[in-house]
Amino acid sequence: MSSTEPEVKRTRFQRFKHAFSSPSAFHQSLILSSSTSILINEDLAPSPPIRQRWTIWSYFAYWWSESWNVSTWSVGAAFITLGASIRDALLVVFFANLLSAVIIVLNGRAAARHHIGYPVLSRSSFGIYGQYFVVILRSLLGIIWGGVQLYFEGQFISICLRCIFPGWSKIKNTIPLSQHITTQEMIGFFLAFCFTIPFLFIHTSKITTFIWATNKNGGVSSGNLQASSSYSSTTVLAWGIVAQFNAVMGANSALLVTVPDLARYSKTKNAQLWGQLISLPIGQTLCAAFGIISTSAVLNMYGEAYWNPYALLNGILDQGYSSSARAGVFFASASFAFATLGTSIACNFIPFGADMTCLAPRYINIIRGQLLMLLIAFAIVPWRIVATANGFLNFLGGYSIFQGPVVAIMLVDYFIIRRGNIELEDLYTRSRLGRYWFFNGFNVRAFVAFVIGFILPLPGFAGTFGHNVGDAADHMFALGWVLSFLMGGLTYWVACMIFKIPGDDREHSWESKVGPAQTIINDGLHIEGRRPFHDKDSDMSQGNSESVRESKGVGNAV
Structure with a gap:
């Protein structure tokens, strides 16, 4: 031609x-045509006005839907198997999710004002290259959660098949017991993988099992639903509650970090605030309450605490394989399966896809990142993570000690150190004159704070794998996320006071640079080759380097 x-x-x-x-x-x-450097593509650039559509009700609906998932049900119900009372479990779940909501709102502030996602925002606190570490750290948890949700979905599909085919449970299991999965469950897991591919987002209410368990048990009463306590003293009870609080924070830890991937689409600066602050604690507590009450009710009836809903549904069929039981369990399982699929896509696949865009922006956008995650999630063995209630809670609490310092550092950096000021253009340059270049692309202060943040609860984390570490280490691990969050944030603040960060953000008024950044975004200068975010990877590419350095107030970085 x-x-x-x-x-x-x-x-x-x-x-x-x-x-x-x-x-x-x-x-x-x-190759993505929108990628002009390793720092930008269509999903890494600030969200244009056409994508800033999320209102208060959008965030309310998102978090309400996200709350109704198997993991939230299981976290609450698992407390009953560990000896907690209904009151203790509900209070722990509510206050942990209330704290989570506050952290999420604070960490979403910068993204809502500058319309950038987690990979780009993390460059301001961890450095242009340092962002890769924290993105991969969060992505690992996303893969595990994606695999766990895929396993949950497969469990419900297997139960549906059991309701349809009476001989389903009689299929010979050729998988060793040590693998914690049966042939039927493996078939369900594979079908869940196949069903996930064409679906984008599905939300379904999961109250069917709660209604059944409550009615079957003769209604909800404090006498019937009070599980017997296994705690031997007030001290043991107190530390048990602390550990349970930390388990809830662990379940939320990934979203606490990567909420900028959602807040970037906020239509107004406060849309993400009220929608998330109200919906998250209420939705999470209600779903956990249904799991707690159902588990307690069944414990009184059958003498066994089913801490996850798929075990509960199988238990119903074990007690009586009648036509009415099969019909009720089938529809409950189908609802759980579809809702789990929607929750996983919204809370695991989409954030993972958004985060992966920074690793290979020339080739990966959000959609391709999601497909990549599905392949990886299929290859892991998530059923071993949820094999027991104790193992499930240990996993949640354990990994969260690495997430706590990250979100603390980002909050201290934005609210205290920079006073809400971000130089948008410098987030997309590898020039040594950029204020987020720090030391060869890494903010050493942030990484020191990260290590100090998780080092205290780390011995206790090792103790969960069978090592004898002592009571002090166990107690620090019980504080897990909270301890790592406080230590990481405090250390970063002290480090920044001693070793000043590049730039003059603290000399400006609160969020004074939001206006110029919004002008750039509204004018569409970040798209179609007109963006000012050219990847200036040498000092000379900026013209008069000395004048640029002086105008930006950039000094020697640690």
Whole structure:
């Protein structure tokens, strides 16, 4: 085709066919035209006004839907198997989620004002290259949670098949017991993998089992639902509650860090505030309450505490395989399966896809990142994580000690050190003159604070794997997320007071740079090759380097 002939627009099928015509064509089909450097593509750039559509009700609906998931049910119900009372479990869940909501709102502030996601925002506190570490750290948890939710979905699919086919449970299990999964469950897991591919987002209420358990038990009463306590003293009880509080924070720890991936779409500066602050603690507590009450009710009836809903549904069928039981369990399982699918996509696949865009921006956008996560989640063995209630809680509490310092550092950096001021252009440059270059692209202060943050509860974390570490280490681990959060944030603040960060953010009034950043975004200068975020990877590329350094107030970085 000559240069004067108009280019013929290919259909989607023609583009797909052409992509497999040769290795070079396939490679070209993978390249994103929106990526002009390793720091930007269509999903890393600030969200344009057309995407700033999330209102208060959008965030309320999101968190309300996210709250109704198997993990929230299981965290609450698992407390009953460990000897907690209904009152203790409900209070722990509510106050832990209230704290989570406050942290989420604070960490979403910068993203709502500058319309940037977690990978880009983390550059301001951890450095242009330091961001990769914290993104991968969060992504590992996303993969595990995605696999766990996929396993939950497979469990419910297996139960649905058991309701349809009476001989389903009689299929010979050829998988060793040590693997904590049966042939039927493995089939369900594979089907869940297949069903996830075409679905985008589905939300379904999960109150069916709660209604059944409450009615079957003769109603909700404090006498019937009070589980017998296994605690031998007030001290043991107190530390048990602290550990349970930390387990809830652990369940929320990934979203506490990556909430900027949602807050960036806020239509107004306060839309993300009220929608998340109200919906999260209420929704999470209600779902956990249903799990707690149902588990207690069944404990009184059957003498066994089913701490997860798929075990409860199987228990119902074990007690009586009648037509009414099969019908009720089938619809309850189907509801759980679809809701788990929607929750996983919204809370694991989408954030993972957003985070992965920074690792290979030339090839990965959010959609491709989600598909990558699905493949990885299929390859792990999440059923071993949820094999027992104790193991499930240990996993949640354990990994959270690495997430606490990250969110603390980001909050201290934005609210105290920078006074809400971010230089938008410098988030997209590798120039040594950029204020987020720090020391060869890494903010050493942040990484020192990160290590000090998780080092105290780390011995106790090791103790959960069978090592004898002593009571002091166990107690510090029980404080887990809270301890790592406080130590990480305090250390970072002290480090920044001693070793001043580059730039003059503290000399400006609160969020005074939001206006200029919004002007850049509203004018659309960050898209279609007109963006000012050219990847200036040398000092000379900025013209008069000395004048630029002086105008930005950038000094020597640690």
